[in-house]
Amino acid sequence: MISAPENTTVKSRLLALWREMLAHMRCDGAVYACVAIYTLICFGVLQFYGRWDQSSHTLYFVQWPLLFLWFMPMMAITFDLVCGIHRFGGNRGRAYRRFFGAKRLARLFAGMVLLMALMIFQGSFTSLKNMLPILADGFRYDTLHADIDRYIHFGYDPWRLLYPLAGHPIVLAILEWNYSVLWFVICFASLFFVATSAWADGIRTRYMLMFMFVWVFCGNVLAGLFLSAGPAFYGEVTGDDSRFADQLAFLADGQARSFQLYLWRIYENGSAGFGSGISAFPSVHVGLITMNALFLSDRFPKLAWLAAAYTMLIVVSSVYLGWHYAIDGYVSVVVVALAHGLLKSWEARSQFRSPQAVLIDGKD
Numbered sequence: 001m002i003s004a005p006e007n008t009t010v011k012s013r014l015l016a017l018w019r020e021m022l023a024h025m026r027c028d029g030a031v032y033a034c035v036a037i038y039t040l041i042c043f044g045v046l047q048f049y050g051r052w053d054q055s056s057h058t059l060y061f062v063q064w065p066l067l068f069l070w071f072m073p074m075m076a077i078t079f080d081l082v083c084g085i086h087r088f089g090g091n092r093g094r095a096y097r098r099f100f101g102a103k104r105l106a107r108l109f110a111g112m113v114l115l116m117a118l119m120i121f122q123g124s125f126t127s128l129k130n131m132l133p134i135l136a137d138g139f140r141y142d143t144l145h146a147d148i149d150r151y152i153h154f155g156y157d158p159w160r161l162l163y164p165l166a167g168h169p170i171v172l173a174i175l176e177w178n179y180s181v182l183w184f185v186i187c188f189a190s191l192f193f194v195a196t197s198a199w200a201d202g203i204r205t206r207y208m209l210m211f212m213f214v215w216v217f218c219g220n221v222l223a224g225l226f227l228s229a230g231p232a233f234y235g236e237v238t239g240d241d242s243r244f245a246d247q248l249a250f251l252a253d254g255q256a257r258s259f260q261l262y263l264w265r266i267y268e269n270g271s272a273g274f275g276s277g278i279s280a281f282p283s284v285h286v287g288l289i290t291m292n293a294l295f296l297s298d299r300f301p302k303l304a305w306l307a308a309a310y311t312m313l314i315v316v317s318s319v320y321l322g323w324h325y326a327i328d329g330y331v332s333v334v335v336v337a338l339a340h341g342l343l344k345s346w347e348a349r350s351q352f353r354s355p356q357a358v359l360i361d362g363k364d
Contacts, residue, residue: 013102020106021113028114031208035121038216042124045131054130056272057123063274064119069112072192076108103198111196114208118191125215129223129277133267136227139237145228145281145325146243158319158326159231159247166320167250176255179285179317187288190295206343207295213339214287218332223279230280232260232322247322256321283324287332289314294340 025032046052133139150157166175194200194207228237232248235241251257266273293307315329 017102017106017109020102021110024107024110025113028110028204028208030205031114031212032117034209034212035117038212039120039124042127045135046127049131049134051131051134053270054127054134054272055123056126056130056274056276057120059126059272059274060119060123064122065116067188068115068119068192072189073108073112073196076192076196080104107198108196111192114195115192118195118208118211121212121215125219126275126277127272128220129279130272132220132224132227132277132279136224139227139229139233139278141226141228141281142230142234142237143240145226145327146231146234148327149325153326157243159244159322162316162320163247163250172251172254172320175317175320179314179321179323180255180259183285183289183314187292190292203295203298206347210291210295210336210340210343211288214284214291214332214336217339218282218287218335219279219284222282222331222335226281228280228325228328229278230322230324230328231319232257233264233278236264244322251322254321256323260322280324281328282332282335283315283318283328284332285318285323286311286315286329287336290333290336291340294337298344 046055146157153161191211194204200207231244232251234244235248248257262273263276263278266276267278290311293304293311296307297304311333315326315333318324318329319326
């Protein structure tokens with residue numbers, strides 16, 4: 001049995017953990033407010049048009065918690081323990097106390113709650129993305145975007161410049177893995193780290209606001225104003241099956257083409273699915289990696305060249321795999337870079353300092 005003093009100690013520690021966690025959640029209030037407003041707008045659009053069949057919120061209720069409430073926390077705890085044991089040598093008790101203390105756990109739990117709010121945000125994004133063809137009356141800008149691409153690339157569709165150099169099945173497999181798997185790991189592991197680590201206290205609010213900006217402004221607002229489907233669906237939306245026929249023939253047996261066909265089936269059925277919705281301009285894929293590259297470059301200037309090179313690889317891959325016109329990526333890079341710079345300038349002018357940094361000065 002637990003003695004009375006021990007029971008009191010446990011209760012006091014749990015209370016301290018709870019208070020610390022609530023303090024962190026209050027500091028994340030701006031993010032919660034944005035999620036709530038965006039979700040209400042989404043619900044309003046679905047209700048106004050009577051298209052609740054396009055709601056995708058429940059589709060995230062399994063994969064998202066598995067990722068952010070189980071898999072990534074286990075990876076983070078394992079990493080912390082390995083680093084702690086290595087750092088403190090044989091003093092494992094000290095390592096455990098450091099990485100399972102109230103401050104560390106409070107930030108971890110508060111971050112996990114924040115990530116669950118972002119699950120609702122992602123469901124709202126997908127729902128609104130599903131609505132874009134309805135709101136915009138179809139995909140009306142593919143021909144224009146493809147023509148602009150050809151004009152600025154010396155009279156060639158950009159993929160025709162890439163395939164003579166890299167039109168090989170091995171290259172295709174590598175780029176598909178990088179574009180879907182490695183990109184996902186980088187972007188969403190970074191999201192988890194910023195949400196749950198005290199080391200990110202100084203940038204958390206700005207990072208989360210930029211994360212939502214990319215999805216909402218690039219993926220909903222600009223996408224809705226200039227809705228295009230992308231090269232993968234060019235024939236379906238324009239009636240011109242020949243322009244990208246050779247590219248799609250090369251991609252036919254690949255992973256990217258399989259997912260593209262899945263998206264088109266969902267679109268034709270008028271239903272919602274996990275990750276559903278079709279829009280090419282501008283590229284959210286490129287926007288998110290650009291955002292992470294900019295934050296990485298701010299923190300580690302010597303890695304700026306590597307971040308820029310990887311961003312360019314994603315831009316090229318988006319064209320190579322038929323997801324995007326080149327201008328989709330170019331515009332995303334410019335828009336995200338401008339937004340990043342403006343938000344940093346505003347932060348500097350207002351002498352902004354994240355409230356979390358007062359609680360935990362960047363340390364566990």
